[in-house]
Amino acid sequence: MRSAAAAAAPVAATDPQLLAAAVEAAIASRSPRLGRAAHARAIRLLAPAIPPFIRAHLVNLYSKLDLPGPAAAALASDPSPTVVSYTAFISGAAKHGRPAPALSAFAAMLRLGLRPNDFTFPSAFKAAAIAPPSSAIGPQVHSLALRFGYLPDDAFVSCAALDMYFKTGRLALARRLFEEMPNRNVVAWNAVMTNALLDGRPLETVEAYFGLREAGGMPNVVSVCAFFNACAGATYLSLGEQFHGFVVKCGLERDVSVSNSMVDFYGKCRCVGKAKVVFDGMGVRNSVSWCCMVVAYAQNGGEEEAFSVYLRARRAGEEPTDFMVSSVLTTCAGLLGLDLGRALHAVAVRSCIDANIFVASALVDMYGKCGGIEDAEQVFFEMPQRNLVTWNAMVGGYAHIGDARNALAVFDDMIKCGETAPNYITLVNVLAACSRGGLTKEGYELFKTMNDRFGIKPQIEHYACVVDLLGRAGMEEQAYEIIQGMPMRPSISVWGALLGACKMHGKTELGKIAAEKLFELDPQDSGNHVLLSNMFASAGRWAEATDVRKEMKNVGIKKEPGRSWITWKNVVHVFQAKDTKHEMNNEIQALLAKLKSQLQAAGYMPDTQYALYDLEEEEKESEVFQHSEKLALAFGLICIPPGVPIRIMKNLRICVDCHRAFKFISGIVGREIIVRDNNRFHHFKSYKCSCKDYW
DNA sequence: CTAGGGTTAG
Structure with a gap:
């Protein structure tokens, strides 16, 4: 806020130093409005003779604020652009996920005969890392870096090249480069660790960490975050706990990101209590810290606590970010709190994040789960883009209210639109919708053809759905046959679906079979015992009903009170x-x-x-x-x-x-x-x- | 004036 005020203060003189300071302040404020004001002032006060370093400042300003149009214009209007202006432009574009302008600026500076320096190459590699992997741009930048003599010796350049090879999926080249690096510093090891994480190989992250230690290196903040992240992903609880001790000894836990990753780690390992201890002990918190704590509660059945952490964050002056709002929305879905969810929707609108794909998908999900299907539809149809999760949430919303027709229609749209392939969750939701909506034939047909049509082999959840589907329609025997032909061991939900169907249609004998399987799989569950007892009761078989009740008492199972x-x-x-x-x-x-x-x-x-x-x-x-x-x-x-x-x-x-x-x-x-x-x-x-x- | 690896979500 202080920097914003500085930028807003009028620049009285035409002193370039003052102007440069105003530009810096505008960058720090992250406000495009202040950035434009600073530019206007520069043009007004200094035109036509803007000193070259101020021009570089302005390119940097627009690039950092992610205003690609003005950044390109500022660069183009410079009669004698320098390496610095170009590097600032490339850096900003790469940082904001715009590889195309970054790389064409890189090509343009080469055409002008400007020599990329040791600052330019890391940014060029960063852009190449996020360019479409099919383009061979990364290796091209690599050979240029070799030709200009920055490889293999420059640590910054080689680390950026390493990361590029990992991110474009050229693992063998990445590993070879890593082996051949003469100055293998922490950042190089970190690149190995973080990319293994991104590719879903947490064990490799841990191994790379020990490689760093064996080579005599010391981890830094990034290594530590990656390590906790790996432990969270693979739920290596005791490894992470030991590491926690080491981190405290090094004093690294004072870093906010490190503490954040610890809160996240404990949350993902289902130790909310320990997450809370870390969170409460933090001297400095940022918006990510609050978000990690909310998620830790939300993912461990503590919806109320999650929501109250959110309220505390707001009282502490935290702005609702897209991360925060989408996380909190899931707790509303869990609490079935339609009113809370609506209130958060309003918050999202006020903060201009309601069109964010995470937030909007969470809204669709929340409205679907909380019984606001019209609101779910409205968000869904108005959102600028959709992805797999969005489609799944909408189909799931229809499944919840048993609207099989609309579930199938949206599923159809998804296939026709062709941008997003369905996954196993999509099919679970569609099958569940068919089952609840009584579209037995359509659902069964989909189940039989899903492997051929979408390449998704029926998994256990799909079997549970189809058993439910057939069972509800009174085809318990056929459902039972499917169970017997399953390639995997039937789960609780499969037998549960059969039991429910038997109860519905009074198929007491088959129901008994299902119930016995359930008692084996989950002896402490009260619901199944109650269901079986009720089934006997409704068949007038009171003695057996009472027997089940007695059995429950003997084994010490209490019925959850309604x-x-x-x-x-x-x-x-x-x-x-x-x-x-x-x-x-x-x-x-x-x-x-x-x-x-x-x-x-x-x-x-x-x-x-x-x-x-x-x-x-x-x-x-x-x-x-x-x-x-x-x-x-x-x-x-x-x-x-x-x-x-x-x-x-x-x-x-x-x-x-x-x-x-x-x-x-x-x-x-x-x-x-x-x-x-x-x-x-x-x-x-x-x-x-x-x-x-x-x- | 320009640089590499990073924490949170549906």
Whole structure:
């Protein structure tokens, strides 16, 4: 901020030194506006005789601020450009990911007979490293550097060449250059370490580090970051912990980037506590530090903590960056916090980062997961560019609400557009959409042809989807055959899908088989036991239902209590079945009684098949009328004004009777009701649900 | 006045 103020201060004299200082300040402020002002001042005060070094300053100014047009104009308007102006231009263009202008400027200076120096070559290599790898530009720059005598002796030039060979995928050439380097410094080792990381070979990063140490070298900040990064990627927890000790001894942990990479490392190794210790101990933090801490919580099930770290960052004066907003949005998706997500969308718009592809994709994902499909569509259709993750998020959004038609349509668009090939996640989402939307034939066809059409072999998740798909449609036996023909061991989700289907269609015997497999794979899970017990109960096989319950008790498995919650005026109201503790219990009970008679008048019959024990019908009826989701709905109907959709969350699947009742209630009282359970969304409107009773 | 290797996200 100080530098911005300096740049804004008027330059009174035509003193070139003062002007140069103003240009430096404009660069530091990273503000194109101040940069243009500095340029205008230079032209006004010094034209027509601008000293050569000021011209180089101006080229540098525009290049550093990433204003390619003005930078090129400033260079072109210079009657006698120097190596320095050209190098500044090349450097800026390379830094901002514009290899083409950088390399053509390099060619232009050669044509003018200007001799590239030891500053020029590193920037030229940097540009060559990000040029299309098919072009042979990198080796050409290499031979020039040889001819001008900067290779192999100049350390800066050779390190830049090394990095270029790695980044353009010429591994053999890179390794040979590395072997032949006479001055193999830390930066050379770092280039090996970081490029191994980029190519997904963390073990090689660690090995290169030990190579550096054996050669008697000392790691610097970059080496340390790369090492932690490798440990994070490969979850080498104890190696990273040992390294942490060493880093502290060297005093390198005082560097912000090093500490950031430690926070990230501990987070990725599922040690949020240790991440927090590092974060709390940091004397200086930057926006990346806050972001690493948010991500550490978010990726370890600490959505609330992640969000509160974000709020702390904002209070500490951090601007919301694209990194931060996209990270926090995933926590909103996890919390199902549509309101929080909307608020973040507004933040993104205000900070002009809502079109960033990461942010926009995160928005599509968040809206899709939080039940705001129209908002997801709007973001999706308005974004300037899309990539694989964006498409997957949109298809996934449709899958969540079971809109198979639109999921298939978007998938079709993706294929037709031809820029992005689908991956296995895309196909999981499409199959899941078909399954939930009841497009059995289309889904099954896609499953059978996905390898031929897209070169994606069905993996375990695809099998789980297709078992679900067939199972929901009442083809449990066919699903079972597919399971038996699987080339890999069926997972929990595969057997779970079969069990769910058997429960849905009362295929008790096959369900028993699936349940037993599940008990083997995950003996502590309560959900499967409950499902099997309920299945016996609905078949009237009460003795077996009770046996399963007893077994659960013996093994010490507790059923997770069903909970539903609803947010009203920023307060979360949580309900459990038969809950009477809520402050508005009397009003809730009164409304439920009234609804019950309205429902019966409308032709609703309670579905008591899943009431847990062998009770008399009437008792079962009152039992299902105290389910947590019904209590939450009654509360919502009392508090939330007409016209506003009522959004309810549940930690387990919505119960069959509640589902039936909600359809009636949505029609009787003319309200939109949206239930998000642990499986999917249900949109109730005018006696119907978006799932078409197929879930 | 110009230079190499770097931390965070969907």
